[in-house]
Amino acid sequence: MSAPPPFWKTKTLDQMTRDEWESLCDGCGRCCLHKLRFEDTGDLAFTNVACRLLDLSTARCRDYAHRRTRVPDCVNLTPATLREIDWLPPTCGYRVVKEGKDLAWWHPLVSGDPQTVHTAGISVSGRAVSERQAGPLEHHIADWPGRTPRGRGKPAGASRKQKQKEKSP
Ligand code: SF4
Numbered sequence: 405m406s407a408p409p410p411f412w413k414t415k416t417l418d419q420m421t422r423d424e425w426e427s428l429c430d431g432c433g434r435c436c437l438h439k440l441r442f443e444d445t446g447d448l449a450f451t452n453v454a455c456r457l458l459d460l461s462t463a464r465c466r467d468y469a470h471r472r473t474r475v476p477d478c479v480n481l482t483p484a485t486l487r488e489i490d491w492l493p494p495t496c497g498y499r500v501v502k503e504g505k506d507l508a509w510w511h512p513l514v515s516g517d518p519q520t521v522h523t524a525g526i527s528v529s530g531r532a533v534s535e536r537q538a539g540p541l542e543h544h545i546a547d548w549p550g551r552t553p554r555g556r557g558k559p560a561g562a563s564r565k566q567k568q569k570e571k572s573p
Contacts, residue, residue: 410513412501417483428497430511430521433463433528434549435481438541439491448491450549451541454532463527495526495552525553 408414411424420428436458440449457475459466472478479485481498492499497511507514510524521527528549538544 412507412513417486417498417502427513428501430495430497430507430526431463431518432493432495432521432526433458433532434493434526435479435491435496436463436465437528437532437549438535438544440541440545448550449545450493450547451538451544452528452532452546452549453535453538453541453544454528456535458528458532458534460532460534461529463522463529463532493549 411420412428415424417425433454434450436455438451438453438455440451441447442449454460455465455475455478457466457471458464465471467474472480479489486492486498486502494500495508497507497513500507508524508526509515510520510526512518512521522529531548533544
């Protein structure tokens with residue numbers, strides 16, 4: 405008998421439990437990069453400048469529990485906010501599921517390994533600079549946070565090991 409389909413294929417975002425919702429985050433840290441919105445066109449540009457709370461090595465928030473107190477403009481992702489924002493990267497687990505797509509092989513819920521988001525080149529680990537050192541955001545516009553890397557296919561042997569619970573930023 406085959407295994408039942410995973411929750412992200414059977415539930416709407418509003419139907420998910422808190423743990424299920426949290427686990428949709430792959431831990432990439434891309435949403436913790438500053439974005440620029442151009443007033444004349446409304447266009448969005450990503451930068452490689454990270455929120456001061458982001459650990460640039462692990463791509464994790466260093467104070468997730470208190471992030472919204474310490475960084476008041478940190479956005480709390482909920483099904484409602486997800487319907488309003490347009491700046492999540494195309495690789496984001498929340499955006500992917502909202503768009504009716506399946507999670508990629510490197511998502512910890514699929515691979516069972518929280519490291520695959522790094523080995524697949526999805527996370528910001530090692531690629532971002534802190535807002536404390538960066539200087540003007542305009543000097544740090546980058547296109548990679550808004551793209552899904554190509555040429556990084558699923559390595560042989562990558563498979564589901566165990567279900568991981570991951571925090572959202
Ligand atoms: S919320 Fe989305 S973009 Fe942000 S870390 Fe999680 S998966 Fe990545």
